[in-house]
Amino acid sequence: MLDAMLDGPTATIDLLALDHNLARLRRRLTSGSGVLAAVKADGYGHGAVEVARRLAQQGVAWFGVATPDEALELRAAGIAGDLLLFGPCRDRASLQRLAEADVAVTIVDEAGLEAVRGAGLDRPLRCHLKIDTGMGRLGRPWPDAVELARALDREPRTALEGVWTHLARADEPDRAPTLAQLERFEQALAALRRDGIPHGLRHVANSAGLLAFPEAHYDLVRPGIALYGYAPSPEIRALEPELRPAMTLQAPVTFVKRVPAGTAVSYGGRWTASRATTVATVRIGYADGYPRQLSNLGSVDLAGRRVEVAGRVCMDQLMLDVGDDDVVPGDVATLWGPAGPDAEALAAAIGTISYELLTGVGRRVQRRYRGD
Numbered sequence: 001m002l003d004a005m006l007d008g009p010t011a012t013i014d015l016l017a018l019d020h021n022l023a024r025l026r027r028r029l030t031s032g033s034g035v036l037a038a039v040k041a042d043g044y045g046h047g048a049v050e051v052a053r054r055l056a057q058q059g060v061a062w063f064g065v066a067t068p069d070e071a072l073e074l075r076a077a078g079i080a081g082d083l084l085l086f087g088p089c090r091d092r093a094s095l096q097r098l099a100e101a102d103v104a105v106t107i108v109d110e111a112g113l114e115a116v117r118g119a120g121l122d123r124p125l126r127c128h129l130k131i132d133t134g135m136g137r138l139g140r141p142w143p144d145a146v147e148l149a150r151a152l153d154r155e156p157r158t159a160l161e162g163v164w165t166h167l168a169r170a171d172e173p174d175r176a177p178t179l180a181q182l183e184r185f186e187q188a189l190a191a192l193r194r195d196g197i198p199h200g201l202r203h204v205a206n207s208a209g210l211l212a213f214p215e216a217h218y219d220l221v222r223p224g225i226a227l228y229g230y231a232p233s234p235e236i237r238a239l240e241p242e243l244r245p246a247m248t249l250q251a252p253v254t255f256v257k258r259v260p261a262g263t264a265v266s267y268g269g270r271w272t273a274s275r276a277t278t279v280a281t282v283r284i285g286y287a288d289g290y291p292r293q294l295s296n297l298g299s300v301d302l303a304g305r306r307v308e309v310a311g312r313v314c315m316d317q318l319m320l321d322v323g324d325d326d327v328v329p330g331d332v333a334t335l336w337g338p339a340g341p342d343a344e345a346l347a348a349a350i351g352t353i354s355y356e357l358l359t360g361v362g363r364r365v366q367r368r369y370r371g372d
């Protein structure tokens with residue numbers, strides 16, 4: 001038994017692990033770079049408010065989010081740091097709310113600037129210009145980014161306080177694509193300088209960029225996954241093996257039965273007992289964020305032993321083949337975490353990444369915090 005009685009699935013977040021990971025990342029920073037912590041998607045499933053509060057106590061000044069609601073949630077909870085909205089926002093009401101909440105927004109094109117002009121704001125909106133240097137997702141392409149920068153600089157309703165880009169391949173062994181992105185970013189910055197446009201804060205590096213490319217640190221770094229204790233790729237893990245997963249996902253056993261050989265378990269009868277064994281039912285399923293692809297594949301830590309998922313993962317429950325172990329309802333299964341299966345390895349086994357597992361942890365999963 002790894003935890004006190006649980007009435008349902010629980011994600012326990014170790015705030016000391018967040019502190020530790022932040023400290024590990026800070027040790028890598030070249031002179032003077034600040035940290036902008038990516039806390040979008042509810043802090044990668046860890047709880048954005050609690051994560052931001054903790055990191056703010058550790059001196060993190062900036063937080064990055066994906067949607068206006070995520071920014072406003074942080075403000076409503078009293079997070080006073082600088083907030084940056086990574087994605088574009090063209091909705092007038094949202095822009096007004098963001099301005100009132102003193103959130104910085106990302107401008108990716110002329111339409112974004114037009115939206116700010118039309119939003120009827122009573123003070124200049126804090127803006128960061130997003131330049132596309134090779135990610136191909138959002139942003140003004142680097143060769144003519146200076147034109148949008150000029151328009152932002154001249155516009156009285158915007159305050160240009162930063163310029164940024166996003167790296168697409170910094171987690172890969174081949175360094176060339178990232179070096180090319182950095183070169184393009186430099187070209188864009190040089191064009192701004194030639195025009196006398198103050199670029200303000202420059203920021204580029206996600207976790208992989210931070211760990212693998214010191215030349216990408218600039219004024220701010222924007223780590224996400226590494227703060228939560230995971231690496232974006234094995235190559236990056238090798239650069240910083242000391243990261244500690246902050247989340248432990250657990251759920252209680254709710255039912256235990258002894259079954260004879262030949263007993264089928266779960267939808268589709270895809271698992272059949274090959275011998276007499278004990279099957280334990282656990283109160284977590286794919287609606288809570290335990291992926292259905294781990295049917296007949298995942299393993300779980302139960303009372304210090306690794307046991308296999310038996311049959312299909314259901315919406316709210318899964319079954320374990322616990323053999324002849326003495327398991328009773330109320331025992332706690334650890335689905336992933338530092339003392340259980342590795343979320344990175346589970347993700348790899350089903351062709352995805354730790355990010356998807358962490359952000360998929362559902363709303364029915366209670367969050368608990370340790371390390372206050």
Ligand SMILES: Cc1ncc(COP(=O)(O)O)c(C=O)c1O
Nearest residue numbers: 038086166206207222223224225
């Ligand atoms: C704009 C931006 N910056 C930083 C990050 C953090 O990336 P990572 O979690 O790989 O460190 C993300 C996440 O995808 C992002 O979208």
